[in-house]
Amino acid sequence: MSLHHVALRAGLDPAIVSDLRVVRNLRALEESHGSSSWISLQQDIYPRIRRTLLVWMLQVCEEQKCEEEVFPLAVHCLDSYLSIHAVETCNLQLVAAVTMLLASKMRETVPLIPWKLCVHADDSISVADILQWEVSVVSRLGWGLASAVPSDFLDPILHSLSFLEAQHLPSVRRHVHSYVALAAIDSKFSDFPPSAHACACVCAASRRLNLVDSPESLLKFLAKLLLIDLDSLLLCYSQLQKALDLALPSPFKAAACRSEVSHAPANVDRVLLTPSECQLETPPCHHRQVSATCENKMEQA
Template sequence: MELLCAERVSPSTEGAAAPAPGPRAAVPDPVLLRRRVLDNLLRTEERYAVTTNYFGTVQTEITPHMRRLVAEWMLEVCEDQGCQEEVFPLAVSYLDRFLSICPVGKSQVQLLGTACLLLASKLREPGSRCLPADLLVFYTANSITLADLCSWELLVLSKLKWDVAGVTAHDFLPLLLSRLPLRGLVNTNMVHRHAQTFIALAARDYEFMLYSASTLAACSIAAALRGLSLDGHLARLHDLTGIDLDCLHTCLEQIEDMVQHMIEERPVSAPNGQSREAAGWTPPPSQDKAHSNAATPTDVRDVHF
């Protein structure tokens, strides 16, 4: 019996410091791109969808403007901490699901958003790279306490019945992109990143709240393709998802209007974050950002129209 080990290891320089271990992500698995995975997601997404507008019914104190302010703050935290792109949409999904069933006061909205960020980062960040609770408290300018955050984390879990493995629009992107005839026409990675940007921007606006995750994903892909002067393939996306074609057209127009409005009105940012400092923004404590290469891509200026 041969017991010779044929494993090859990369040579290391003697005396050199070992690199800091980073978060380990799973390699792409082609099995996860099969049609049955897409069908399962299409069936499952209904369980996590918000089907009614909760403003004026469940929520008597919260307004769409308050929701947008909290969502923009959540997005800024994710951007600043280099979170995985799935964290922010999942946190907003928790926020909407909670607000659709439980009334919240004005003073509790940011606390709810913070608890949703904590839960989403625990679920979607690799390894132990989730957002620390004390850092989230710092981002609220210490307007909440650690005890408040822990108690609201349990409250959100109980109201959502511990069903937090939600389906987001990001889950549909690779499944839909792999089934579009794009080979040789465009860089699919660029389309993927632009679609991620549109999903993150749309998550801030309550007008996109009632769209299903698959609808938002399909229309974000179509908007990214049309922004690159290509066919949006709405007919093919309709065949893949079974979503009504008129609904896809409506959502696509809303996304394009949103992006165009941002391009026209977004001020030019000062270099090195000077605008945030001038506005009184306080940077977080220094810490190791070993996963800074995985950041939420939400700079609309990177989208080429």
């Protein structure tokens, strides 16, 4: 008997995705949680260390075939926890594993199994550690785990864009989810709300798939639809474009910009990092070696 669980995702309900009250409620939810700034509190954790850790988290989520919303929610929980409680570097990977477990419980039909997270961490953490820290993390977060993520805004946004044809939607979704992961890893996007991430990613995907002539006009429409400050949205989109120009390998860039949008790839593994950054092919980082690994990379740079 197969041990793999197959979970079927429910189809879209037009009555929900077309209702602007859904967007308003999502905006209210993201505003209630706000942004998380952890840099001032954490003495030994730097953006490069966070990036290395998040690449490992993304690897785990992909290998476990998690839903697209799990990784962004885990990142949000991690940043929220780091913003209110100081964490030693030796416990950083353990906290990351806990946030992935919590995010999977919120968004997955079948959540992640703790012992599998231990395997991905090279057995540097134990199931007992994860379960103990799980209680601590949710307590310090005030049990506020139901946060909005950029993917939550995707369906209402796509439904409102009349120029998108049905055959283009799979390519747009694939690109958007890749860009959302890229933005989650880059600490420069931490100050932008999930709604801005979603709008910027949809606009970037539409532009790179040659589905829109004027990204600025699309951003103005989305800013009005979601009641987002236009200047902030334009800044988010500009930074995303710069990040994509640096991260996309040239063959991928050429493929993403061609007219055959249904064949344009959007593999997250190929989008995230340039050769000078941490490579996705490397083994998972031992949670007691994250700091040393990143310090060595900075010295080599």
